[in-house]
Structures are given as structure tokens and as C-alpha cells.
Amino acid sequence: SKETLILLYGGRSAEREVSVLSAESVMRAVNYDKFKVKTYFISQAGDFIKTQEFTETPAENEKLMTNETVKTEQKVAPSDIYEKDAVVFPVLHGPMGEDGSIQGFLEILRLAYVGPNILSASATMDKLLAKHVFSAVDIPQVPYVAAYADENQAKIHAEVQEKLTFPVFVKPANMGSSVGISKVSSLEELEAGLAEAYKYDNRVVVEQGVVAREIECAVLGNGGEVRSTLPGEVVKDVDFYDYRSKYIDNKIEMAIPADIPNEIAEKIRDYAEKAYQAMNGAGLSRCDFFYDEKGNIYLNEVNAIPGFTQWSMYPLLWENMGLSYSELIEELVSLAQEAFKNRE
Ligand code: ATP
Ligand code: MG
Ligand code: MG
Ligand code: MG
Incomplete structure (x- = not known):
């Protein structure tokens, strides 16, 4: 009989739309000879709503239900997603998805799940905490200043002026998809940049802006056994890879593999694997780097x-290594089952 794969999508975070697109891709690419798929939409309010089930490849125009199409009477208790031996793929980004909370919930339910565990999810989600870990294992990063909403803001302004040069990037510590991030070109703009980031998190990073190519490396595996891909490049014709350019304008081109010297690619893979292990990585991660004209490599996140x-970078990087999108999903499910066995 077929294994059950449970997709959780939507979610409470500002990245919920990206989550729906990712989950739809997974739902279409699953090998239905092996799996059947159950899906649950998590609404912005945090309700779990039972949506479609698939036992065979859905029609090409099939969409997962979202706010506009779900009926609230399909609402279930979160623990109702439980099914013995099922594997959950929380295709969720950002807070309440990628930060350890849903992972903890799934562990309490004693379900296998794809991706980061509680520790790696929460530690990588917090850009400030992650910087401490990366520096402890000697991975180069750009200079930065930590800013907290409840701190004296004049002190932060002074520290930024002292340690960094404009432009700087201001980011909420716990977000993704460039939500809440601004490029700040002068001290006058800093207050507005900080205010925007504080909308999403009390913890904010002010980072030295660099002029650099953006190189990303995909990592796959559990704990000690980690594999990485040849890096890819996000080729921007925009100044900064913001939400709009990522998901609305489709202005991003990817070069896979990135056209960089071999020794740089090797170094990046090495840093990516090292960062992943230091964060107790599980399942998958995409490690984002800056590579500047002087040859410096910095881990961004x-x-x-x-x-x-x-069509996302992560699966395309694996495809370039000979692992198709469907095979990648199966690989992630196996890793989830392996991690589950080790826990139980
Ligand atoms: P993701 O969608 O990759 O999770 P994110 O929201 O976590 O994104 P970052 O990757 O940290 O955010 O930053 C988003 C983009 O902003 C980067 O891809 C890059 O284009 C730009 N950027 C961020 N930090 C810097 C920096 N220090 N110097 C130059 N550009 C930067
Ligand atoms: Mg990110
Ligand atoms: Mg992210
Ligand atoms: Mg990034």
C-alpha cells in the first residue's frame, strides 16, 4: 500500500503565498506510485483546514485551496492531522513554519517530518543567533550591528555609524523572502528602515552592504552525513533581490552551476556543509553567500x-547534480523517516 505524505501549507507568516506555490509544486511532482497525498491549509489566523487529497497526479491546472476557496467547516483540530506512519512535509516558510514551532508540534504528535528539527529550524531562523554560530566555526560574514526594538535607538544609530558604512541592509531577524528588509543609504533613512523591520521582529540585524554576486549552495542530509551541490548564482538585474523581484516580476535569472572558479565553488561548499552541521541541520538547507570582486566569500544566511x-534554486541545484525534483522529494521523505527512527 502507498505511504501517506501530508503537506502543510499556507501558514501564519508573511511568506504564506510562497508556501502555497511550493506545496503545489510538491503535490504535482510526487511519485503517486509510491505515495498518496493529504493536504492541510494553515490559515493566517492559524486554523488547520483539511483540503484536498490526491492518489494520482493531479490535473495540471489543479490548485491547492487557499483563503478564498476553503470552507471553515473543514476546520480540524491540529492534532487531527495524525495518521500512523505518515510523513509530514511542512512546506511552510518563516515564523510558525521554519522556526521550530511546527517541528516541536510534530514531534509531540510522534510524526516523521521533512526538513529541519526544532534546533536547526529555530537557530537558522534567527539571523542574529545564526551569526554567532557561524562565527564560532570560522565562517566569514559581513560586519553587522544587532538592534533591538526595546533598546535606546540613538545608541544603535551611533553604533551603525561607527562600525558600518552606508549603504547598509536592515533585516528582521526572523523573516525570509526579503520581507521587512530595506537597503538604507544614509543615516537619515535608518530610522525608517529599522521601523519597517521592527514590524516583523523585535530583533533586527543591520548589515554592511556589499557589492557582490549572490551564490547559493544546496545541502541535503541528516547531521553528520551531509551532501552539497555545485553552487548556483542568482543573476540580478535589480539592485537588491527584494520580494517583488523574487516572486512578482520574475526578474531573476539563475546560473546553474555558477560561473565561478573551482576553488571558490569548493570553498563555498565547504562553508555550506560546515554551517549546516554547526546548526544541526536535518533534511535540507539552502546556504546563501556573497562573493565580491576581491575574491571574498561571506555567508549571508x-x-x-x-x-x-x-523552478526554485534549491531543487534546480539538485537537478544539476542528477537528482530530479521527484527523486529529491523521495530523498527528503527517507531522511525524515531516518530522523524519526533515531528519535523514537
Ligand atoms: P530569503 O528569501 O533568501 O530567505 P531573506 O529574507 O532571508 O531572503 P536575505 O537573503 O538576508 O533575506 O536578503 C535578501 C536580499 O537582500 C539578498 O538576496 C540580497 O540581494 C540583499 N542583501 C541582503 N543583505 C545584503 C548585504 N549585506 N549586502 C548586499 N545585499 C544584501
Ligand atoms: Mg532567508
Ligand atoms: Mg527563507
Ligand atoms: Mg537569502
């Missing part, structure tokens, strides 16, 4: 549940 549509 690790994304524990990266964009996962069929």
Missing part, C-alpha cells in the same frame, strides 16, 4: 526550508 517550487 542559511534557509532551512528554502523556496521549493519546481
Whole structure:
């Protein structure tokens, strides 16, 4: 009989739309000889709503239900998703998806799940905490200043002026998809940039802006056994890879593999694997780097549940290594089952 794969999508975070696209891609690409798929939409309010079930490849125009199409009477108790031996794929980004909370919930339910565990999810989600871990394992990063909403803001302004040069990037610590991020070009703009980031998190990173190529590396595996891909490049014709350019304008081109020297690619893979292990990575991660003209490499961040549509960087990096999107999903399910066995 077929294994059950449960997709959780939507979610409470500002990245919920990206989650729906990723989940739709997964739902279409699953190998239905092996799996059947149950789906649950998590609304912005946090309700779990039972949506479609698939036992065979859905029609190409089939969409997963979202706010506009769900009926609230399909609402279930979160624990109702439980099914013995099922594997959950929380295709959720950002807070309440990628930050350890849903992972903890799934562990309490004693379900196998794809992707980061509680520790790796929460640690990678917090850009400030992650920086401490990366520096502890000697991975280069750009200079930054930590800013907290409840701190004296004049002190933060002074520290930014002292340690960094404009432009700087201001980011909420716990977000993704560039939500809440601004590029700040002068001290006058800093207050507005901070205010925008504080909308999403009390913890904010002010980072030295660099002029650099953006190189990303995909990592797959549990704990000690980690595999990485040849890196890819996000080729921007925009100044900054913001939400709009990522998901609305489709202005992003990817070069896979990235056209960079071999020794740089090797170094990036090495840093990516090292960062992943240091964060107790499980399942998958996409490690994002900057590579500048002087040859410097800086780790920007690790994304524990990266964009996962069929045309997203993470799956395309694996495809370039010979692992198709459907095979990648199966691999992630096996890793989830392996992690589950080790826990139980
Ligand atoms: P993701 O969707 O990759 O999870 P995110 O919201 O976590 O994104 P970052 O990757 O940290 O955010 O930043 C988003 C984009 O902003 C980067 O891809 C890059 O284009 C730009 N950026 C961020 N930090 C810097 C920096 N220090 N210097 C130059 N550009 C930067
Ligand atoms: Mg990110
Ligand atoms: Mg992210
Ligand atoms: Mg990024």
C-alpha cells in the first residue's frame, strides 16, 4: 500500500503565498506510485483546514485551496492531522513554519517530518543567533550591528555609524523572502528602515552592504552525513533581490552551476556543509553567500526550508547534480523517516 505524505501549507507568516506555490509544486511532482497525498491549509489566523487529497497526479491546472476557496467547516483540530506512519512535509516558510514551532508540534504528535528539527529550524531562523554560530566555526560574514526594538535607538544609530558604512541592509531577524528588509543609504533613512523591520521582529540585524554576486549552495542530509551541490548564482538585474523581484516580476535569472572558479565553488561548499552541521541541520538547507570582486566569500544566511517550487534554486541545484525534483522529494521523505527512527 502507498505511504501517506501530508503537506502543510499556507501558514501564519508573511511568506504564506510562497508556501502555497511550493506545496503545489510538491503535490504535482510526487511519485503517486509510491505515495498518496493529504493536504492541510494553515490559515493566517492559524486554523488547520483539511483540503484536498490526491492518489494520482493531479490535473495540471489543479490548485491547492487557499483563503478564498476553503470552507471553515473543514476546520480540524491540529492534532487531527495524525495518521500512523505518515510523513509530514511542512512546506511552510518563516515564523510558525521554519522556526521550530511546527517541528516541536510534530514531534509531540510522534510524526516523521521533512526538513529541519526544532534546533536547526529555530537557530537558522534567527539571523542574529545564526551569526554567532557561524562565527564560532570560522565562517566569514559581513560586519553587522544587532538592534533591538526595546533598546535606546540613538545608541544603535551611533553604533551603525561607527562600525558600518552606508549603504547598509536592515533585516528582521526572523523573516525570509526579503520581507521587512530595506537597503538604507544614509543615516537619515535608518530610522525608517529599522521601523519597517521592527514590524516583523523585535530583533533586527543591520548589515554592511556589499557589492557582490549572490551564490547559493544546496545541502541535503541528516547531521553528520551531509551532501552539497555545485553552487548556483542568482543573476540580478535589480539592485537588491527584494520580494517583488523574487516572486512578482520574475526578474531573476539563475546560473546553474555558477560561473565561478573551482576553488571558490569548493570553498563555498565547504562553508555550506560546515554551517549546516554547526546548526544541526536535518533534511535540507539552502546556504546563501556573497562573493565580491576581491575574491571574498561571506555567508549571508542559511534557509532551512528554502523556496521549493519546481523552478526554485534549491531543487534546480539538485537537478544539476542528477537528482530530479521527484527523486529529491523521495530523498527528503527517507531522511525524515531516518530522523524519526533515531528519535523514537
Ligand atoms: P530569503 O528569501 O533568501 O530567505 P531573506 O529574507 O532571508 O531572503 P536575505 O537573503 O538576508 O533575506 O536578503 C535578501 C536580499 O537582500 C539578498 O538576496 C540580497 O540581494 C540583499 N542583501 C541582503 N543583505 C545584503 C548585504 N549585506 N549586502 C548586499 N545585499 C544584501
Ligand atoms: Mg532567508
Ligand atoms: Mg527563507
Ligand atoms: Mg537569502
